[in-house]
Amino acid sequence: MFGQLIIEGLSIGACYAVFGIAVVIIYKTSEVINFAQGEMAMISTFIAYHILNVYGLPFWYAFVGALIFAILLGVFIEICFLRPAKNPSVLGLIVITLGAEMLLMGLAGWKWGAEQKDFALPFSFHKTHELFGGMVVNDWAIAVFVMAALLMIFLYIFFRYTKLGVAMRATQQNEHAARIMGIKVERVFSFAWGFSSLIGALAGMFFAARSTLDPAYMLEPFLRAFAAAVLGGLMSIPGVVIGAGILGLLENFFGFYWPAWKPIVAFLVIVLVLCIRPSGLFARHYEKKV
Amino acid sequence: MKGKWFVISAIVFLWVLTFSAVPGLCNPPGFDDKEIRIASWGPLTGPAAPWGAVSRGPAVLAAMVNEQGGIHGRKIKHIVRDDMYNPAQTKVVVKELVEKIGVFSFVSGPSSAGGLAVKDYLAQNKIIWVGPATSVKEYVFPPQPYLFSVYPLYEDEGSVLAKYVVEKLGIKEIGVVYQNDTYGRNGLDGVRQRLSHLNMKAVAEIPVEATEKDLSSHVLKLKNAGAKAVLMWVNPTTGVVLLKTAATIGYKPQWVSSNTLSDFALMNKISGGLWEGVITGAFMLPPDSDDPRVVKYREAAKKYAPEERFGVFFMAGMMFAEPLIEALKRVGKNLSTGAVLKALNSMKGYQGVGPKLTWSPDQHQGSDSVQIWKCGPGGKTILIQDWTVNELAHWKKK
Numbered sequence: 001m002f003g004q005l006i007i008e009g010l011s012i013g014a015c016y017a018v019f020g021i022a023v024v025i026i027y028k029t030s031e032v033i034n035f036a037q038g039e040m041a042m043i044s045t046f047i048a049y050h051i052l053n054v055y056g057l058p059f060w061y062a063f064v065g066a067l068i069f070a071i072l073l074g075v076f077i078e079i080c081f082l083r084p085a086k087n088p089s090v091l092g093l094i095v096i097t098l099g100a101e102m103l104l105m106g107l108a109g110w111k112w113g114a115e116q117k118d119f120a121l122p123f124s125f126h127k128t129h130e131l132f133g134g135m136v137v138n139d140w141a142i143a144v145f146v147m148a149a150l151l152m153i154f155l156y157i158f159f160r161y162t163k164l165g166v167a168m169r170a171t172q173q174n175e176h177a178a179r180i181m182g183i184k185v186e187r188v189f190s191f192a193w194g195f196s197s198l199i200g201a202l203a204g205m206f207f208a209a210r211s212t213l214d215p216a217y218m219l220e221p222f223l224r225a226f227a228a229a230v231l232g233g234l235m236s237i238p239g240v241v242i243g244a245g246i247l248g249l250l251e252n253f254f255g256f257y258w259p260a261w262k263p264i265v266a267f268l269v270i271v272l273v274l275c276i277r278p279s280g281l282f283a284r285h286y287e288k289k290v
Numbered sequence: 291m292k293g294k295w296f297v298i299s300a301i302v303f304l305w306v307l308t309f310s311a312v313p314g315l316c317n318p319p320g321f322d323d324k325e326i327r328i329a330s331w332g333p334l335t336g337p338a339a340p341w342g343a344v345s346r347g348p349a350v351l352a353a354m355v356n357e358q359g360g361i362h363g364r365k366i367k368h369i370v371r372d373d374m375y376n377p378a379q380t381k382v383v384v385k386e387l388v389e390k391i392g393v394f395s396f397v398s399g400p401s402s403a404g405g406l407a408v409k410d411y412l413a414q415n416k417i418i419w420v421g422p423a424t425s426v427k428e429y430v431f432p433p434q435p436y437l438f439s440v441y442p443l444y445e446d447e448g449s450v451l452a453k454y455v456v457e458k459l460g461i462k463e464i465g466v467v468y469q470n471d472t473y474g475r476n477g478l479d480g481v482r483q484r485l486s487h488l489n490m491k492a493v494a495e496i497p498v499e500a501t502e503k504d505l506s507s508h509v510l511k512l513k514n515a516g517a518k519a520v521l522m523w524v525n526p527t528t529g530v531v532l533l534k535t536a537a538t539i540g541y542k543p544q545w546v547s548s549n550t551l552s553d554f555a556l557m558n559k560i561s562g563g564l565w566e567g568v569i570t571g572a573f574m575l576p577p578d579s580d581d582p583r584v585v586k587y588r589e590a591a592k593k594y595a596p597e598e599r600f601g602v603f604f605m606a607g608m609m610f611a612e613p614l615i616e617a618l619k620r621v622g623k624n625l626s627t628g629a630v631l632k633a634l635n636s637m638k639g640y641q642g643v644g645p646k647l648t649w650s651p652d653q654h655q656g657s658d659s660v661q662i663w664k665c666g667p668g669g670k671t672i673l674i675q676d677w678t679v680n681e682l683a684h685w686k687k688k
Contacts, residue, residue: 001514004539008506106335114339116526116560125538138538211503211531212560220501248504255507256514260470262507263499 003135005252011141013248014148015210019203019225020232020240021151022196027234028172029192031090033226035097036077038218039104040197041204044070046112048205049119049213059122066205067198074197075190082193083186108215116212121205144206148241151199155237168192172235224251227266231273233280242282317415320394321364321625326618328352329369329387330398330607331380332423338375340526340556341400343598344423345370347607348397350587353594355615362623366615369393373404380404381411388415395630397611398423402472405429412436416627420617420634421610426472431685433654438634440573440610440644442657444473444523444548446680447571448480450660451546454569454675455519456488461544463493465517467508467532469524470497477523477548483682493517500525509535512543519544526551526560533564549573549660553602558669565665569674572661574644576671577605583643605643612642613656645677658683 019041026034034040048066051057057065081096082088088096123143128136159165170178171188179185207221224247232243247266255262273280320327332345352366360366369391371383380401387393388411395418399405402424409429412419413436421440422429430439455461466481468474478495485491494515496508509532512520520543522529529551536542549571551557555578558565575584577600587608591600598604617633618625637656640647647656662675 001510004510005507008510008539012504012506109335109339114333114335114342115556116340116530118560118562120562125534128538128540136539140538207503210534212527214527217503217527220503224504251504252507252510255505256511259496259498259508259511263502 001256003131003133005256006249007131007135007137007141009249009252010245011137011144011248012252013228013245014141014144014241015203015206016221016225016228016247017148017241017244018144018151018206019200019221020229020244021155021237022200022203023222023225023229024234024237024240025192025196025199027229029168030093030189031172032082032093032097033234034193034196035094035222036100036104037097037196037200037225038204038222039101039108039215040070040073040077041200041207042213042215042218043073043104043108044197044201045119045204045208045213046108049112049117049208063205066201070197070201071194074193074195077197078190078193083189105215112215114215116214116217119205119208119213121209123209125210140206140209147202147206151202152237152241159237164188164191224266227270229280230270231281233282236280236282239280239282243280317389318392320392320417323364325365325367326361326395326625327367327369327391327393328395328397328611328614329371329391329393330396331371331373331383331387331404332398332400333375334370334372335374338401341375341423341603342372343601343603344400344607344610345398346595346598347604347609348611350591350594351608351611351615354586354590361615361618362621362625364625366618373401375401375404377401377403377407380407384408384411388412388417393417394627395420395614397421397614398607400424402426409434409437418614418627418630418634420614423606423610424473425476427476430653430655433652435631435651438613438649438654438656440613440647440656442549442571442573442645442660443480443655443683443685444476445480445483446658446683447548447660448477448482448521448523449484449680449682450480450678451521451548451569451571451662452481452484453488454662454678455521455544455546456484456490458675459519459544461519462490463516463518464490465494465496465512465515465520465543466492467496467498467512467520467522467524467528469500469528471500473548473550474498474523477521480680481521483684487682498524498528500528502528503531505531505535506538508532509539509541512536513539513541517543519546522547522551524548524551526553526557529557530561530564533561533568537564544569546570552663552671554663554665554669554671555599555601556669558665565669566667568665570663570665572602572663573657574602574606574609575661576663576673577602578671579673581643587643609642609644612644613637613640613647616640616642655685658686 047069048062051062123139125138125140127139167183228244228247232239330345332342334342349368352368373380400423425441468478545568547570552570620633621629645657659677659679664672666672
């Protein structure tokens with residue numbers, strides 16, 4: 001049972017991690033917490049659902065279609081919602097994302113209705129593989145582990161060895177200096193939003209396959225992923241992954257031994273980390289000199 | 291001098307304000323010679339919108355009555371308002387309906403919190419409310435003079451379901467997963483009541499929050515405790531997550547649920563077929579039944595609300611409105627709130643498509659029985675036990 005709890009904790013943790021990375025990518029470039037992240041993923045998943053059920057196309061068409069839509073949606077929100085804000089403060093931008101969240105949820109309710117829908121991935125949770133000591137792992141969990149690992153490798157290479165990745169880091173550290181160095185900061189922001197939306201959509205599809213698809217289904221995973229990001233450090237991608245793993249394990253062990261306490265573990269973690277180490281467990285702390 | 295006049299004016303103003311706020315004093319009437327206005331609130335939009343169907347169902351019953359000339363010459367006008375499952379909004383829409391439009395009676399109305407928010411207001415304004423679409427003990431214990439409940443208590447349902455599992459299925463290892471609120475705890479109380487009567491105890495009792503999406507640890511706990519049947523008082527998404535999670539670890543107990551998850555067509559669809567074999571309580575005849583009354587309702591829904599799916603929630607809306615229509619018929623031409631109250635209070639063994647209802651001035655919990663259904667292939671309803679009374683019910687012994 002102990003081993004199974006670890007597998008289950010790590011698999012849901014990996015899903016939080018992927019979604020948490022989506023939150024961190026926007027934060028890393030603009031220091032904005034995107035509260036519409038969950039609803040952007042929800043709308044993209046609904047697009048996949050629509051392609052599958054209305055147009056009757058195979059899953060991979062729906063998958064790619066949803067990811068393309070997710071990129072366009074992220075770019076659209078950045079250009080049409082955030083960019084027009086004059087002299088925006090970070091708080092102002094966060095409020096705009098809250099508005100976008102409500103708008104997207106309303107839009108999904110209007111278009112697809114509030115009734116829950118079934119969304120299945122080719123990686124079925126029905127198909128289980130026996131490991132050792134009676135432990136089992138299912139295809140859904142394996143797919144999540146693989147996705148999280150590939151994403152980590154890609155992001156490591158991207159931020160370290162590509163011009164765009166370096167430009168994103170530079171923009172986050174000092175937007176003004178980045179402009180002087182010739183970085184087109186607006187493009188960097190648009191890219192970050194599109195990229196983050198794509199990663200969010202990936203996680204969104206996995207979450208929907210595990211529960212149901214409806215306009216509100218990403219509210220709770222967003223809070224968990226946000227807690228994981230705060231725990232690991234909002235600036236650190238490996239930190240988010242480790243934070244999400246810790247959170248998944250904590251929640252599963254609490255859920256097993258003290259079920260009534262499970263729902264509040266994530267929020268206790270946020271409060272504790274913010275009190276003891278505000279920048280998160282693994283984030284490097286930058287101090288600006290006057 | 292000015293100060294004195296100010297004080298006098300303020301007192302007069304407050305007096306006028308207080309006087310005008312006396313409940314029911316200035317409200318428009320809920321009926322005239324041509325029509326009787328009945329209303330429902332419900333979540334037509336927002337996350338709980340699937341339950342909004344229960345508020346739209348009464349409109350079809352009203353249309354059926356109107357097609358036959360109405361009740362003693364008066365047509366029924368059904369008005370529905372969206373409260374978005376938000377108690378603050380329930381207050382707003384109910385106030386508007388009572389004070390601006392004029393409503394004779396409310397029917398249906400899901401959301402325990404929304405109902406509790408307006409229960410006293412409706413009583414103060416002497417507005418009848420028949421068939422709240424949820425089971426809340428506070429609605430009827432102690433009896434509220436204007437509120438008549440149709441919905442069986444979750445406690446009674448829990449007791450009947452536990453009895454079925456132990457005695458008919460022969461399963462002694464019972465686990466319970468319950469939503470950590472009044473709804474879930476009432477169901478748990480019913481299971482405990484039955485098991486204690488049988489000198490048994492549940493092997494696991496696990497609370498869940500309505501929003502939780504990862505229930506791996508809960509399912510592992512059930513498996514570890516050796517639960518061979520799991521009884522649930524949860525919402526549809528939680529129910530689906532529980533079954534999906536159990537499938538990921540190859541855990542296959544007999545799942546049993548409250549009537550709230552008895553919309554098999556929906557549940558089977560959103561669970562990817564996992565709902566087949568699940569047993570639930572039920573508070574009315576199945577919507578896909580061949581019973582002539584249900585067939586009539588199904589045909590009417592096709593005619594008057596073709597855009598609606600005739601599922602459990604929609605038909606339940608019609609069922610909750612049935613006793614009010616019956617009472618209006620019994621009253622005759624001289625319609626008044628007092629006369630309808632008298633008709634409702636004297637209803638004994640009335641049965642539409644729901645359970646048998648009996649109300650008296652001292653008892654406004656109308657039903658004490660549930661059916662038991664099983665989800666068949668493709669979400670088809672299989673009736674496995676007809677109306678069953680909870681003989682252990684405390685409230686009937688009072």
